[in-house]
Amino acid sequence: xxxxxxxxxxxxxxxxxxxxxxxxxxxxxxxxxxxxxxxxxxxxxxxxxxxxxxxxxxxxxxxxxxxxxxxxxxxxxxxxxxxxxxxxxxxxxxxxxxxxxxxxxxxxxxxxxxxxxxxxxxxxxxxxxxxxxxxxxxxxxxxxxxxxxxxxxxxxxxxxxxxxxxxxxxxxxxxxxxxxxxxxxxxxxxxxxxxxxxxxxxxxxxxxxxxxxxxxxxxxxxxxxxxxxxxxxxxxxxxxxxxxxxxxxxxxxxxxxxxxxxxxxxxxxxxxxxxxxxxxxxxxxxxxxxxxxxxxxxxxxxxxxxxxxxxxxxxxxxxxxxxxxxxxxxxxxxxxxxxxxxxxxxxxxxxxxxxxxxxxxxxxxxxxxxxxxxxxxxxxxxxxxxxxxxxxxxxxxxxxxxxxxxxxxxxxxxxxxxxxxxxxxxxxxxxxxxxxxxxxxxxxxxxxxxxxxxxxxxxxxxxxxxxxxxxxxxxxxxxxxxxxxxxxxxx
Amino acid sequence: xxxxxxxxxxxxxxxxxxxxxxxxxxxxxxxxxxxxxxxxxxxxxxxxxxxxxxxxxxxxxxxxxxxxxxxxxxxxxxxxxxxxxxxxxxxxxxxxxxxxxxxxxxxxxxxxxxxxxxxxxxxxxxxxxxxxxxxxxxxxxxxxxxxxxxxxxxxxxxxxxxxxxxxxxxxxxxxxxxxxxxxxxxxxxxxxxxxxxxxxxxxxxxxxxxxxxxxxxxxxxxxxxxxxxxxxxxxxxxxxxxxxxxxxxxxxxxxxxxxxxxxxxxxxxxxxxxxxxxxxxxxxxxxxxxxxxxxxxxxxxxxxxxxxxxxxxxxxxxxxxxxxxxxxxxxxxxxxxxxxxxxxxxxxxxxxxxxxxxxxxxxxxxxxxxxxxxxxxxxxxxxxxxxxxxxxxxxxxxxxxxxxxxxxxxxxxxxxxxxxxxxxxxxxxxxxxxxxxxxxxxxxxxxxxxxxxxxxxxxxxxxxxxxxxxxxxxxxxxxxxxxxxxxxxxx
Numbered sequence: 001x002x003x004x005x006x007x008x009x010x011x012x013x014x015x016x017x018x019x020x021x022x023x024x025x026x027x028x029x030x031x032x033x034x035x036x037x038x039x040x041x042x043x044x045x046x047x048x049x050x051x052x053x054x055x056x057x058x059x060x061x062x063x064x065x066x067x068x069x070x071x072x073x074x075x076x077x078x079x080x081x082x083x084x085x086x087x088x089x090x091x092x093x094x095x096x097x098x099x100x101x102x103x104x105x106x107x108x109x110x111x112x113x114x115x116x117x118x119x120x121x122x123x124x125x126x127x128x129x130x131x132x133x134x135x136x137x138x139x140x141x142x143x144x145x146x147x148x149x150x151x152x153x154x155x156x157x158x159x160x161x162x163x164x165x166x167x168x169x170x171x172x173x174x175x176x177x178x179x180x181x182x183x184x185x186x187x188x189x190x191x192x193x194x195x196x197x198x199x200x201x202x203x204x205x206x207x208x209x210x211x212x213x214x215x216x217x218x219x220x221x222x223x224x225x226x227x228x229x230x231x232x233x234x235x236x237x238x239x240x241x242x243x244x245x246x247x248x249x250x251x252x253x254x255x256x257x258x259x260x261x262x263x264x265x266x267x268x269x270x271x272x273x274x275x276x277x278x279x280x281x282x283x284x285x286x287x288x289x290x291x292x293x294x295x296x297x298x299x300x301x302x303x304x305x306x307x308x309x310x311x312x313x314x315x316x317x318x319x320x321x322x323x324x325x326x327x328x329x330x331x332x333x334x335x336x337x338x339x340x341x342x343x344x345x346x347x348x349x350x351x352x353x354x355x356x357x358x359x360x361x362x363x364x365x366x367x368x369x370x371x372x373x374x375x376x377x378x379x380x381x382x383x384x385x386x387x388x389x390x391x392x393x394x395x396x397x398x399x400x401x402x403x404x405x406x407x408x409x410x411x412x413x414x415x416x417x418x419x420x421x422x423x424x425x426x427x428x429x430x431x432x433x434x435x436x437x438x439x440x441x442x443x444x445x446x447x448x449x450x451x452x453x454x455x456x457x458x459x460x461x462x463x464x465x466x467x468x469x470x471x472x473x474x475x476x477x478x479x480x481x482x483x484x485x486x487x488x489x490x491x
Numbered sequence: 492x493x494x495x496x497x498x499x500x501x502x503x504x505x506x507x508x509x510x511x512x513x514x515x516x517x518x519x520x521x522x523x524x525x526x527x528x529x530x531x532x533x534x535x536x537x538x539x540x541x542x543x544x545x546x547x548x549x550x551x552x553x554x555x556x557x558x559x560x561x562x563x564x565x566x567x568x569x570x571x572x573x574x575x576x577x578x579x580x581x582x583x584x585x586x587x588x589x590x591x592x593x594x595x596x597x598x599x600x601x602x603x604x605x606x607x608x609x610x611x612x613x614x615x616x617x618x619x620x621x622x623x624x625x626x627x628x629x630x631x632x633x634x635x636x637x638x639x640x641x642x643x644x645x646x647x648x649x650x651x652x653x654x655x656x657x658x659x660x661x662x663x664x665x666x667x668x669x670x671x672x673x674x675x676x677x678x679x680x681x682x683x684x685x686x687x688x689x690x691x692x693x694x695x696x697x698x699x700x701x702x703x704x705x706x707x708x709x710x711x712x713x714x715x716x717x718x719x720x721x722x723x724x725x726x727x728x729x730x731x732x733x734x735x736x737x738x739x740x741x742x743x744x745x746x747x748x749x750x751x752x753x754x755x756x757x758x759x760x761x762x763x764x765x766x767x768x769x770x771x772x773x774x775x776x777x778x779x780x781x782x783x784x785x786x787x788x789x790x791x792x793x794x795x796x797x798x799x800x801x802x803x804x805x806x807x808x809x810x811x812x813x814x815x816x817x818x819x820x821x822x823x824x825x826x827x828x829x830x831x832x833x834x835x836x837x838x839x840x841x842x843x844x845x846x847x848x849x850x851x852x853x854x855x856x857x858x859x860x861x862x863x864x865x866x867x868x869x870x871x872x873x874x875x876x877x878x879x880x881x882x883x884x885x886x887x888x889x890x891x892x893x894x895x896x897x898x899x900x901x902x903x904x905x906x907x908x909x910x911x912x913x914x915x916x917x918x919x920x921x922x923x924x925x926x927x928x929x930x931x932x933x934x935x936x937x938x939x940x941x942x943x944x945x946x947x948x949x950x951x952x953x954x955x956x957x958x959x960x961x962x963x964x965x966x967x968x969x970x971x972x973x974x975x976x977x978x979x980x981x982x
Contacts, residue, residue, distance in 0.1 A: 064527065073596070096577070105573075
């Protein structure tokens with residue numbers, strides 16, 4: 001298999017697919033719209049999951065696990081919810097196969113038809129709130145702060161590796177509160193956690209905002225989101241946190257007795273991020289040579305490649321590398337020594353570049369004599385010669401530099417791609433020629449929003465939190481507006 | 492809700508259900524045969540998962556993720572495999588719901604019928620080997636050592652919380668090798684890892700053995716297993732490791748070119764343990780007061796309860812407890828201070844007993860004066876007064892003692908419940924009156940095995956590894972036998 005990848009400038013979409021496939025993150029599967037997450041991609045997801053999981057637990061959340069299947073009638077209990085998910089769900093109708101009496105292998109056994117069809121969960125609000133009914137009686141049972149790591153299925157018609165797949169992995173938090181204020185505070189807290197995770201760990205700057213009514217989660221009162229910008233100027237929703245009001249409590253009759261011993265409906269939130277984040281990571285940072293992964297979540301942070309002729313040199317290098325590895329591991333660094341003899345150093349360099357390993361150390365016989373190593377950083381593709389004395393300290397610093405540099409670079413790109421416009425002509429021109437977020441006045445109606453989407457494929461990504469209030473006129477309708485919102489074409 | 496649980500002597504099966512429900516491990520769900528794993532149960536499973544995951548990674552395995560759905564035709568490709576799983580599988584036939592034109596909510600949209608039905612994975616050999624076809628070309632691609640943590644579905648007709656549920660969580664390892672010897676070595680290595688995990692972490696003694704042909708995994712050449720004994724004398728299969736020969740490689744045409752550049756079929760293994768282990772843990776150790784969890788995997792290892800009158804006493808105790816907690820956490824102990832004011836100490840004691848927390852520390856004003864704490868161990872229900880000086884060291888030791896004591900107790904029970912018998916009368920008598928494993932001669936035929944099962948409900952749990960070779964006659968048929976095998980009634 002050729003390791004050549006398409007250049008971004010040539011075909012951004014193909015570049016992305018090449019990276020995911022050749023960088024060893026994922027593969028297509030035999031099941032329409034479902035992907036195989038390969039070891040390198042899964043290790044990356046595990047690192048992301050572990051950081052998030054700790055952040056959730058540190059804020060008092062506990063993990064639990066709810067059924068994969070949702071009875072069809074549950075989905076229907078919240079009107080907006082079923083409207084949002086019924087059109088793209090996998091439906092289990094039977095529970096047995098049997099041998100084909102006509103000899104055609106196995107067929108569905110018509111006698112094993114379920115009384116009520118089961119939906120493979122597209123999200124778990126309904127099955128969870130049906131359970132919360134039994135768990136919540138009194139204000140003493142609140143807040144209930146639960147998270148679930150799970151697979152979900154949405155039968156998307158147009159799929160893309162990581163970004164939009166029929167099955168994906170995610171976490172979904174589902175919390176229950178005694179008051180609206182508490183639930184809103186939880187919604188905002190989780191949004192802040194997502195933003196902190198994206199910025200500190202993924203090196204991905206995000207804008208925190210709230211969705212317009214048309215872009216809300218099906219069943220939510222308000223959907224908060226973090227929006228990131230990819231290198232082609234398209235936006236990507238990287239996480240959402242929903243204030244669900246009392247909608248699900250009402251649909252599933254979940255009431256609690258308050259301190260005054262009166263029955264009230266419970267207030268809810270839900271929030272989630274998914275394997276889509278892996279796609280965002282790839283698109284935001286990588287280049288035409290392969291992946292560039294942020295050190296804090298990269299499965300491998302440092303790879304060491306020996307350069308040698310003959311066994312004697314190899315032996316000397318091995319001894320030194322063993323020392324270095326010990327030192328790096330003691331500093332908490334994820335390091336690998338690749339001394340396999342089935343590839344030349346140049347091939348290995350290209351391979352680890354493709355896989356996005358942040359730091360590569362090459363060590364040859366002459367380096368040993370000079371007590372140095374050649375250290376290459378993936379993000380800038382610069383090399384330097386570092387002393388072997390106190391190498392681990394220098395590498396720790398270098399990894400921090402790379403993390404910071406990746407964030408700064410992405411931030412600079414994002415900042416230069418938020419463009420305020422005041423007319424429809426400007427709006428279209430910026431979208432077509434420059435991309436990125438376009439900050440424009442909008443009259444606040446779903447009709448205008450839909451018309452803009454229809455004409456340009458741009459959607460309102462969010463109304464930024466703490467937005468500046470500024471009077472203006474809608475770019476399309478000319479009606480009055482009190483603040484700008486961010487439009488973009490998006491993944 | 493009453494915290495009373497049924498006594499083991501009264502109704503063992505009800506005792507188990509009470510423990511799982513009232514111990515906060517799991518709950519029934521609205522979906523037939525599926526359970527909700529509650530936070531306490533899930534935290535336990537997470538601890539088990541993390542230990543196993545490290546053991547897998549330390550032996551060179553990597554995690555990956557494969558699709559939830561298996562095309563029906565894939566399941567059919569290995570004859571024994573489809574025979575084993577077709578009769579109890581969830582079948583997805585449609586991908587959309589629509590509004591009922593007759594106003595009855597949402598109904599399956601007949602126009603959204605899948606061309607080929609998808610099976611919710613009962614196990615993933617077929618989808619994985621279909622993928623391995625693309626990943627394996629040469630001996631250089633082998634061994635391929637992959638594990639997956641996932642949910643699977645088997646449409647069991649009679650379900651029990653954790654022990655047998657329609658959906659369960661598990662890990663499934665799927666490895667590919669160049670030779671039969673290597674694959675067998677892998678199968679045995681993973682069996683050893685399971686046994687080590689069960690004994691060292693779950694305090695659960697197990698017998699390593701191989702299954703008879705009738706009890707083999709559908710599609711395996713050999714199934715190795717670990718078998719444990721519950722307190723009611725019934726056996727429980729706690730993990731299996733399969734040598735799959737070239738069966739799946741042949742079904743999916745997975746060949747590699749060997750060092751001589753000749754094409755050969757790949758050799759395979761698969762191995763798995765599931766949330767069933769949580770059930771085994773509960774049944775093996777707990778008592779009529781609640782759960783007893785082994786310290787190494789217990790979500791909480793130590794709970795501290797203050798005993799006080801008035802705020803002044805409380806303040807003094809709080810200060811001391813903060814010191815103790817700091818000390819315990821530094822020693823790596825999972826500890827919680829329960830100073831909530833909505834329950835009396837006695838209620839809290841019962842609650843943590845129910846949840847199986849290994850060590851409880853009670854601290855009162857007089858204890859502080861005497862510089863001691865009252866320390867209760869869950870496994871023996873003994874209390875002692877320990878000096879507050881160097882408390883963490885004493886607690887670390889105590890937790891180790893509890894872990895060891897739990898293992899010894901389970902081992903003593905198991906050892907006293909392996910009974911050799913030589914006649915059919917003895918066989919039935921031991922099964923009915925004593926239970927446990929019965930070591931008996933068997934003529935090696937599936938017919939006799941089936942007849943024994945039919946008459947007694949006992950199955951061959953395993954032929955122990957390194958079994959003593961000893962001539963004898965089959966307890967049922969009287970035909971010659973060269974070794975004893977272990978029979979038992981089982982979960």
